[in-house]
Amino acid sequence: MPELPDVTVYIEALEKRIVGDTLLGIRLANPFVLRTVQPRPAEMAGRRVVALRRVGKRIAMELEEERFIVVHLMVAGRFRWLAAGAKVPGKIGLAAFDFTRGTLVLTEAGTKRRASIHLLAGADALAALDPGGMDVMAATEAGFAAALRGGRHTLKRRLTDPHVFSGIGNAYSDEILHRAKLSPVQLTTNLSDGEVARLFAAVRDTLAEWTERLRREAGDGFPEKVRAFHPEMAVHGKYGQPCPVCGAPVQRIVYAENETHYCARCQTGGRLLADRSLSRLLKGDWPKSIDELG
Template structure:
């Protein structure tokens, strides 16, 4: 799922191409992507783009008279830009937004249709789509720690909860926790003040660093290869590969539709966290320490 760094770069490129432009037409290739009925989507045609915003992990095209197109890419949704006359992406297209000099396409790979489009009127209607997560860059260490301690959540779950923090998902939470040298299953409410402060700094560093990296990788070209996995990542998507800091193999815990990637030596004092499925299968043979794997 595109997260804060990816969404920020999307927003910056959309501002360059769309700000001040008139939206001529919105076309739905898949009617189920639209999750609102009032105002009718046709009302967007002929309106000028006055702002492009990030709302958590959503992208907002603000139009004249407080009309808002709100795009949530979810897991496999992506945005693609084609200059006027360019070839459309094809069967993966869910919706298209036509301007005089090009077309913005909302696409989604795979068979599951999770990406969504809302068209709403008024700031209050837009605010209703905001899950309420706070911008970590606007928080000081004490405010961050207080937010982290809400509920009895692990730090991994707290970081990725859109009601607590804005724009952080599975990929960058792995990188943040690795940089902070914290177990993904440490409880946010029990973190020592020094650990919470270190985590706060790690959040800001990882998100700002990756935003800048993606800007540089993309350059002037519209971002087409948005992915949750990058070669420069320390642990996310690197199961079994060496940790860049200590060389120990990166570990992984799979749960529900998600996973946590971590370095046992850097983050859990060498302890291997139990994977529910594998630990049940192996019982006493389940290794307890990273050195037992080496």
């Protein structure tokens, strides 16, 4: 799922292309992507785009007279910038937003349709879609610490809760915790002040570095490499590969449709965290430390 760095770069690319331009119309290739019926798509046409903004992991296009088009890309949704009037791709195309300068196409790979479009009227309607999480890039360390310790949860869960922190998901939380040398299952209430400070620095540094990296990759073009996994990541998506810091094989916890990746040597003192499926299957044969893996 695109997170803060990816969404930021998408918005910057769109600002160059559609701010000041007029929306000619919206073409829906899959009607189920539209989650609101008022205002109607036809009512958005003819309005000029005045701004773009990030609302958590959503991208909001603000049109004249406080009309908003809000897109949540979810796991597999992506944007493509094509020539004006371009055809919507057959199997993966969901919608097209036609502007005078070009066409913004929303696609979604796979069979599950989770991406969504909301058409809204008024700032209050937009605010109702905002989960309300803290913008960590604008936060103070004290504010971050208060939000982090505001509930007794694991660090992984707290960092990825959109009601607590804005724009951090599964991928970048793995990278943040690896940089901070903290276990994903450590409880927020058990952190020392020094560990909170280290985590705060890791959050800001990781998100800033990846935003800049994605900017460089996109250059003057439209972002084409938005994805959940990047080869340059330290641990996310790197199960079994060597940790770039210590060389130990990266470990994972699998739950539902998500995975948490971590380095046991760097983050958990060598202890292997129980995987809900494998540890139950292996029971007594489940290794307790990275050294037992040989």
